[in-house]
Amino acid sequence: MDATSFILPLAEITIAGAIINASVHFVPVGGAPAAMATSTGVGTGTTQLAAGAGFTGLLAAATMASQAGVSLANPVHMLLIMLSGAVGAMIMLGLTMLIGQIIYVYGIGIVPAADKCEKDPITGDIQKPYITPGTTGHGIPTVCFVSGSIGAALGGLGGALAYIALQQLGFAAAIAGVLAVGFFFMNAVLASYNIGGTIEGFHDPKFKKMPNGVIASFVSSLIAGAVLIGMAMGL
Amino acid sequence: MSHGGGGHAAELFPEDQVLAIGAVLSLIGIYVAQLFPSVSMLLGGLLAVGACVAGANTTRRVAAYGLGTGVPSIGMVSLGMGTISALAGVLIPAAFGIPVLVTPILTAVIAVAVGFIVGKLTQNPVGMKVPIIVSSMTKLSLMGALAILGFCSAFAGGFSADIIINGAISNGVIALAFIAAGMAILHPFNACIGPDESHKRTMTLAVACGLIAWLVFSIAKLDIVSTAVAAIFWLYTFGTFVKISLADACEVKYVPELPKKE
Numbered sequence: 001m002d003a004t005s006f007i008l009p010l011a012e013i014t015i016a017g018a019i020i021n022a023s024v025h026f027v028p029v030g031g032a033p034a035a036m037a038t039s040t041g042v043g044t045g046t047t048q049l050a051a052g053a054g055f056t057g058l059l060a061a062a063t064m065a066s067q068a069g070v071s072l073a074n075p076v077h078m079l080l081i082m083l084s085g086a087v088g089a090m091i092m093l094g095l096t097m098l099i100g101q102i103i104y105v106y107g108i109g110i111v112p113a114a115d116k117c118e119k120d121p122i123t124g125d126i127q128k129p130y131i132t133p134g135t136t137g138h139g140i141p142t143v144c145f146v147s148g149s150i151g152a153a154l155g156g157l158g159g160a161l162a163y164i165a166l167q168q169l170g171f172a173a174a175i176a177g178v179l180a181v182g183f184f185f186m187n188a189v190l191a192s193y194n195i196g197g198t199i200e201g202f203h204d205p206k207f208k209k210m211p212n213g214v215i216a217s218f219v220s221s222l223i224a225g226a227v228l229i230g231m232a233m234g235l
Numbered sequence: 236m237s238h239g240g241g242g243h244a245a246e247l248f249p250e251d252q253v254l255a256i257g258a259v260l261s262l263i264g265i266y267v268a269q270l271f272p273s274v275s276m277l278l279g280g281l282l283a284v285g286a287c288v289a290g291a292n293t294t295r296r297v298a299a300y301g302l303g304t305g306v307p308s309i310g311m312v313s314l315g316m317g318t319i320s321a322l323a324g325v326l327i328p329a330a331f332g333i334p335v336l337v338t339p340i341l342t343a344v345i346a347v348a349v350g351f352i353v354g355k356l357t358q359n360p361v362g363m364k365v366p367i368i369v370s371s372m373t374k375l376s377l378m379g380a381l382a383i384l385g386f387c388s389a390f391a392g393g394f395s396a397d398i399i400i401n402g403a404i405s406n407g408v409i410a411l412a413f414i415a416a417g418m419a420i421l422h423p424f425n426a427c428i429g430p431d432e433s434h435k436r437t438m439t440l441a442v443a444c445g446l447i448a449w450l451v452f453s454i455a456k457l458d459i460v461s462t463a464v465a466a467i468f469w470l471y472t473f474g475t476f477v478k479i480s481l482a483d484a485c486e487v488k489y490v491p492e493l494p495k496k497e
Contacts (some may be wrong), residue, residue: 031305047308174405175277181413182364185315185354189308194361196303220353227323227345233330 002070006232010225012165015021017187017221018214019158024191025153026049027093027209028201033136037108040115040137040144040200042100046192047185051156052096053089054184059161060088062177072168085160086153093152104139112139116200122146135162137200147201165225169232175231183224187217249435250296254374257371258343259463261381265339265388270394276461280452283385287419290378291441295434297371302363306428309375310421314413316353316372317379322345322404324384325396335395340371342380350376367395377422382416383409386452408455417453419444436479443472 027049030041042049047107064070064084070077104110113130114120115137120127123142131137140148166176194213198208264282268275290313298306324342354372355461358362365371387409388394391402404410423441427433450465 004268035329045308047304047311051311116333127347131414157452172405174407175322175400178242178404178409178413179322181313181410182318185311186319187310189304190353190361191354192308193302193357193363212362216356216361217439223349223449226317227319227349230330231326 005030006169007026007227008223009165009232010229012161012168013225013228014218014221016145016158016165017183017217019123019154019161019223020054020184020187020218021194021213022049022189022210023151023154023158023198024188025195025207025213026052026147026154026201027201028097028140028148028199029195030198037104037110037138039109039198040113041130041140041198042096042148046195046199047188050097050188051092051185051192053093053152054155054159054188055181056087056092057089058159058163058177058180058184060156061085061160065163065167066173072164081164082157082160085163089152089156089159090149093148094145095147095228097148099138112141114139114141114143114203117143118203121203130212136198143203144201145185147203151200157164159185164172166228169228171232181182183221186220186224190216190220200228214215247315247438248292250292253292254378255291257285258291260285260380261289261344261385262339263325264359264385265381265394266336267394268385268388268391269336269393270491271494274391274451275392276456276458278330279389279462280383280465281450283382283389283416284419284442284449286378286385287416287445287448288372288382288438288441290375290382290416290420291444292438293374293378294420295305295437296451297367297375298428299422300367301367302365306425307421309371310417311373312353312372313378313379313420314383314417316349316376317346317381317416318381318409318413320349320376320380321384321387325394326378327401329396338382338394342384342444345379346377346380347373350374378420379416382420383412386412386416390456408452411455412452415448419448431483433479435484435485439479440478443469443476446472 012196024046028041028045029046030039030044034041035040035043061081064081111130113127115131120141120143163176163180165178191213194209195206260282264279264365268279294309294414298309321342323345324338328338351416357368387399387403390408391399422444423437428438446469450469453465
């Protein structure tokens with residue numbers, strides 16, 4: 001294997017790690033308070049949500065990559081694989097947020113309202129009067145839903161890009177899939193440690209911490225990429 | 236007593252001791268699986284439980300500081316780094332013409348290096364305020380890698396690339412190793428966390444979780460002897476865990492009532 005054939009996959013893996021980390025910051029995570037409707041977002045942890053969206057995206061990308069006639073050498077086909085990853089992840093997270101929202105609104109009977117902004121940046125609706133005192137918002141307001149969809153799309157793109165890079169290095173589909181999952185978890189957890197608890201989306205003050213997480217994932221992905229190339233040499 | 240944000244409960248065994256025993260046992264198990272494939276699941280699977288227990292012990296120690304993201308995240312990052320390290324240990328010897336017997340050692344070395352670097356990154360630039368995060372990430376990465384390699388080589392009957400790739404990776408068994416070993420590492424403390432957490436109870440559950448992971452692999456391999464042995468061991472440990480839980484609950488239940496008058 002010559003030098004030029006692994007510089008591109010190394011760059012792709014490093015960028016994929018940074019994208020996965022950035023994607024997690026967009027996803028509205030509420031944790032246990034959200035499960036009790038006393039905070040905004042989906043009622044589970046960052047890692048689980050990002051993993052769910054990421055795996056669906058990875059499966060969508062892998063399915064597209066295994067279609068007859070799809071070649072990794074063709075940039076248009078690569079773009080198609082990445083887009084199918086993004087759409088797969090968006091469907092998963094979109095449905096999770098939609099069903100969660102139905103339960104919040106019709107099951108618990110709350111008004112979706114964001115605590116971290118005066119007005120919803122997208123609809124312009126005033127938020128503050130709808131927040132129950134003692135809580136930090138409820139449900140999944142429009143801005144969180146849009147932010148989550150952007151995050152899922154980025155996560156799917158990142159996961160698909162990592163999968164493409166691993167295939168380009170010559171790993172079989174099974175090994176590339178397993179490695180992409182491990183790689184995805186590493187970066188998703190680094191991002192969740194950067195967030196530390198709950199985040200509403202891109203309008204949340206915590207979103208400004210994103211560069212730290214992205215730098216951390218960039219470095220860790222570069223190292224993981226170097227290890228992966230060492231492994232690929234034996235194939 | 237152990238709770239999020241606080242210190243940790245009194246320890247029965249020092250962490251490094253558990254870690255060393257877990258690492259040595261799982262390494263022996265991996266070599267047994269390679270050298271004696273006929274007993275790979277019986278002995279290799281049993282000894283891989285050591286890595287799960289040591290990982291669960293480290294999880295208990297680091298998660299007691301309160302990570303802010305829940306206990307499962309540390310188990311998942313452990314297995315994420317572990318998968319890459321374990322596969323690196325399997326595939327790198329073939330690339331550089333190193334004898335295949337160094338695979339477990341190489342896996343451990345790569346896992347320690349990756350864990351240390353990721354741990355450093357969680358401190359700076361991410362800024363985790365947990366004092367033992369670097370050492371814990373290193374240990375968890377090592378235990379995740381040894382658990383994955385342990386269960387996979389026990390299932391495939393060896394760790395050389397030709398055996399393990401067809402026997403445990405291409406058929407998807409590594410996904411089972413990922414989630415079963417991951418649960419065994421993250422679940423014990425996640426289940427026992429709270430103001431009355433005790434090291435003994437958490438560790439008993441850790442052994443039970445490791446054994447049930449072994450039981451799942453034995454059933455998947457259709458290995459009657461190891462299935463029977465694992466089932467007996469698991470039933471015994473889980474029974475002990477239930478007894479300890481009931482005894483601890485009893486302590487809480489029989490707190491004397493407050494006097495009605497001063």
